[in-house]
Amino acid sequence: MAFLNRAAKPLFLLFSLVSCSAWAKVELTMQESVELYVDDSAQIPCQYHFINISSEARIVRIQWFVRDVDGSLSRIFYSHGKNYVVESHTDYSGRMEVDMDNQGTKLIIHSVQLSDDREFFCQVIGWTGDGLALGSGVGKTHLKVFAWAKVELTIQESVEVYVDDSAQIPCQYHFINASSEARIVGIQWFVSEGDNSQRRIFYSHGKNHLVESHTDYSGRMEVDVDNYRTQLIIHSVQLSDDREFFCQVIEWTGDGLAVGSGEGKTHLKVFVRPEAPVISGVLTVISVTSDLPSKVASCEVQNGFPIPNITWYKNSMRLMPSPGYVNVLTLVTQEYSGLYSVQSTLEYKVVKVDKDAHFSCEVNFFVPGGVRTMESNSINITIHYPTTVVELWKKSPQGLVKEGDTVELRCQGDGNPPLPVIFNKKQDQDVVLESSGDMLILSPVSRKDSGIYQCRPLGTSGYTNIKGEMQLTVHYLDPAVVMPKDSDVIQEIVMLNGESLTVACNAPSSSKTDTVWYKDGEQVGKGNILHLQDTTFETAGEYICEVTVLSHPSLHTSASVYIVVQGSPQLMGVDEDVQLEKATGRMVNLSCVAQGYPLPSISWNIIGSQDWHEVVSKSNLTVAQSVLTVEVTSDISAFCNVSNYIGTEVKAFSIKAIPTVTTTAPFSPGEIAAQYEATEGSGVIMVVIILCLLLLAIFGSVLHFLHKKGKFPCGRSDEALLSSELALKPAISVRVGAEEAAVTDLLADTTS
Known part of the structure; x- marks a missing residue:
């Protein structure tokens, strides 16, 4: 009895020496071994009964032992x-307990560890x-402790494919704390059912593979298996395949004991692209006066999987549901094909600004x-x-309005539908102006049409804020009038020579004007006073x-006045008397020009010649001219008398007749010059006379040539004849040069 401790030996020996009774046999029933995994609870039962036991036996002693690493107990x-002690x-200590009854005992060890893999002994002794x-009995059980192999799986949370594509669901695994006796790997694939159960579709044990028949995946699935990896392949994916797939890996010992397992799942997600959304607006009119949101539009998308989602936008801004303002009603329909169609209705409380939304x-x-x-x-x-809000504006004409224009005023309110409008002037609101729809036409306008115009929607009465208003100003410019005004027919002012005069030009206008004075095309003053x-x-x-309106240059007018200056006649040109010496038989032109108002009359008194006649007599309002031609037969005295009722002026002309000199000697300018030098003693006078005679001869030849050609008419008494005579007879003209030209131009302005 080597397994008995020291305390038991003396009692046993003592019993052997003293007692003469027969030794009782104790039979124990125990399991050869108990197998379990780490962290489990081990139960080691020990059943006993006595054979040939004495009737005096009344007490049972039970002891539990464990074999240490060194072999001791x-x-x-x-x-x-009934007394017991846990050592x-x-x-x-702290993780074991012992159950006892009349026929057995049971050792229970909690949180079994790998170090508990040893033999446990049960000893039962019967006492008087x-x-x-x-008597006594001893039995033993080997507690075998296994470390549970941990299987770690790597599997995707989801796999996403389009319908009709092929789905590949990989599952990778490896073992942790694997038993050295493990030799076989078992793989199973499951699919979730609608009742939250699972159905196996594939099984493998070692090298044996089995695809379960009579499932939705029979004939369209395959499984790849290699070291530490398996992959489920599903062909022609259907909508019904949108579910969870489970991968389970089990490690088996050689004798068929599972020593580790792991499980993972993947959600196979199936997709179908829906058709393009179709939006349709309501055909009825929506009013902003509605208290509740009104149906605005509906949007439908068909044949999508999973369920599509519809979002509403206004002017590219997302509309979020808001009680009383934005409601979105969604109807989801699953078609016979399993696809989903979604119809969304937008209810929206519209406001005025949504008219352009x-x-x-x-x-x-x-x-x-x-x-x-x-x-x-x-x-x-x-x-x-x-x-x-009602707006009234001038549509035409552009810019300022003047009398005679056609004015179009337009009225428009901001309501919808637009209401008919009426027009009136603010000064007379009860009088409705005749209009054409939203247009008021005034043609032709005059200054009395100026004022404040109003328009308002038909139906409103009296003064109201819902009206349009604008100021219409009709610009005008009355005909200009020059003051003082002596006549209603001819604007003419008569004044005396040397006096001063102030003339005003007035043209009533609606705007500021600018006045400029002109005489003979040249500006002589600015402003309405001259x-x-x-x-x-x-x-x-x-x-x-x-007169011109500054703000409206197209508005302009003009007036004229004729200023007449009264005064006694004034001779124009050379004021002093004219003295001439002319050869006898020559014709001399005498000119007399005078100005004055009333227009002076011109008369001639000729002494010393009876052969004279007036060739020019013309005048304008204030200037008179007379030109006469006289033949020098003897010394002549001519007087030009100019007069009006204010005064008289006289201009005298004295012509000394010079007898004509004749000679048979050859004509020589040198001899003539010598003769005059000898007789007159003045060389300068002779030179002048010679030059004049030469020029006269040349002019005579030209005149004869022109007369033969019919280019020069004879007998004219107009200004052209006078000019020709002056050109032909420069030596005997009364006056030539700039003064004569000035007078001629002055008179030409009148005759023309």
């Missing part, structure tokens, strides 16, 4: 009758009442690896809203004032 439990300071051992919908749907969107067309809805100081006969003439 250590007691861990002791009981005697302290052992590896099992007086403490004598009657554009509504659209966007469908969001899932695809493998992300989310895609499709946008619908945008629509505009018809909104009715009351008129709150001042004339110390007037002379040259002051006389027509003065024109032009």
